[in-house]
Amino acid sequence: MxxxxxxxxxxxxxxxxxxxxxxxxxxxxxxxxxxxxxxxxxxxxxxxxxxxxxxxxxxxxxxxxxxxxxxxxxxxxxxxxxxxxxxxxxxxxxxxxxxxxxxxxxxxxxxxxxxxxxxxxxxxxxxxxxxxxxxxxxxxxxxxxxxxxxxxxxxxxxxxxxxxxxxxxxxxxxxxxxxxxxxxxxxxxxxxxxxxxxxxxxxxxxxxxxxxxxxxxxxxLPVKQEKKERKKLERTILRMEYENKIAIRKRPPRGLLAGLWELPGLECYYEASELSQLLTSWGIQEADVAFIGKAKHIFTHVEWHMTAYHIQLDKLPQLPKEEGDFLWVTGEEIEEKYSIPNAFKFFF
Ligand code: SF4
Missing domain, CATH: 1.10.340.30 (Hypothetical protein; domain 2)
Structure with missing residues (x-):
């Protein structure tokens, strides 16, 4: 009617x-x-x-x-x-x-x-x-x-x-x-x-x-068709620190959080013990690795299930170019200048 x-x-x-x-x-x-x-x-x-x-x-x-x-x-x-x-x-x-x-x-x-x-x-x-x-x-x-x-x-x-x-x-x-x-x-x-x-x-x-x-x-009311379930992605987040500076990386120009700065991450789950091989391939020989915590962030179509590690470095590494554009920045610089998406807030 x-x-x-x-x-x-x-x-x-x-x-x-x-x-x-x-x-x-x-x-x-x-x-x-x-x-x-x-x-x-x-x-x-x-x-x-x-x-x-x-x-x-x-x-x-x-x-x-x-x-x-x-x-x-x-x-x-x-x-x-x-x-x-x-x-x-x-x-x-x-x-x-x-x-x-x-x-x-x-x-x-x-x-x-x-x-x-x-x-x-x-x-x-x-x-x-x-x-x-x-x-x-x-x-x-x-x-x-x-x-x-x-x-x-x-x-x-x-x-x-x-x-x-x-x-x-x-x-x-x-x-x-x-x-x-x-x-x-x-x-x-x-x-x-x-x-x-x-x-x-x-x-x-x-x-x-x-x-x-x-x-x-x-x-x-109102009637709403059920939405499709979101895709769940496991990610490993690395909070690399050298002399009070943290490494951030620019995300690719297209896709989720395009062009924003992020804590570098890997598209799968890593145990702390599995990280040394990866770090070696990034040119990092010596590092103290400590578990920070786990967090979830929900986007419209995807959920990130993140596990984060703090990596304390005593030497500034030359990170491989193919891993993206890295910057080493202080907490104040992040606060004033760089926009880090909410997804990473938990790890700061
Ligand atoms: S319009 Fe909404 S708030 Fe108003 S009477 Fe109807 S259901 Fe209640």
Missing amino acids: TYDYKEIVPYLLHWFDYNARILAWRENPIPYYVWISEIMLQQTRVEAVKGYFDRFVTALPDIRSLAQADEEMLLKLWQGLGYYNRVRNLQKAARQIMEEYNGSMPADYELLKKLPGIGEYTAGAIASIAFGIPVPAVDGNVLRVMKRIAASFDDITKDSVRKELWKDIMEVMPQDRPGDFNQSLMELGATVCLPNGKPLCDQCPVMHLCRAHRQDITGL
């Missing part, structure tokens, strides 16, 4: 007027701020994004400075947010905006979608919030809220379901407040219609119109 979402619009707008959280990018919704915040929010909660956002726009206050930023600085500003290709795409898009649009984001939904890293959802959010263009912004939060309101058992991981909902929202989009309407749905999903069967229905402005609530099936 289809649901006509028209009725929920005034209730959500009214609720949003009184309940919207005060956020820097909402207080001053210029296109650049909306864009940066939306990209950061794709992987992180609002509370955590606040600090990252402030730091980012203080260091890079506009599209021009983002376009010109040094890569190490950019990665450092993003350190801890993960998904580093997103910040690289931000810079690619900023450069394109400088070249093709004279430094101003295009006030056009279709043109926004053509910029690197800006998909249908982000384009909808920027277009509606920053430019007042009446287009939906459908993300996981919005899908959850709307499918509960309609008591729909559609699988929200399907593209066809997202597209259908986009059209349904477009039909009821208030022409005078598209940005507020989209944000009211996002906000309801983030603060009231919570995931994992825990919606706070008694605080919801559309409870009286919500079929899932009426039918007492909120815990069953």
Whole structure:
């Protein structure tokens, strides 16, 4: 049974007027701020994004400075947010905006979608919030809220379901407040219609119109197809130290954590006793090897199960070129300059 979402619009707008959280990018919704915040929010909660956002726009206050930023600085500003290709795409898009649009984001939904890293959802959010263009912004939060309101058992991981909902929202989009309407749905999903069967229905402005609530099936919705199991990879991590300096290595330019600095690692599990042969092949004859610990890091499609060793050296080795680009750096230099992905945090 289809649901006509028209009725929920005034209730959500009214609720949003009184309940919207005060956020820097909402207080001053210029296109650049909306864009940066939306990209950061794709992987992180609002509370955590606040600090990252402030730091980012203080260091890079506009599209021009983002376009010109040094890569190490950019990665450092993003350190801890993960998904580093997103910040690289931000810079690619900023450069394109400088070249093709004279430094101003295009006030056009279709043109926004053509910029690197800006998909249908982000384009909808920027277009509606920053430019007042009446287009939906459908993300996981919005899908959850709307499918509960309609008591729909559609699988929200399907593209066809997202597209259908986009059209349904477009039909009821208030022409005078598209940005507020989209944000009211996002906000309801983030603060009231919570995931994992825990919606706070008694605080919801559309409870009286919500079929899932009426039918007492909120815990069953939304329906999501099970994801494929992640691949598990065993890795051995080497924290090599010489005179208070640690060896870091640049990862390959493509693939997982592309181009970031890491603690050198091996793509399989090594016992401490098995390491001496490997170290000899790296030109290291004498070293004290000590077990640091084990840690797991979860990426979208893969899990790293890591075993780490501290290797204390009394001579600076000439590490083989084919093993990658190594740098010997102090803890302060890492802190200030090099962005080391969260996956390695445990070993510092
Ligand atoms: S009534 Fe409950 S389930 Fe329905 S939209 Fe509101 S919070 Fe979500």
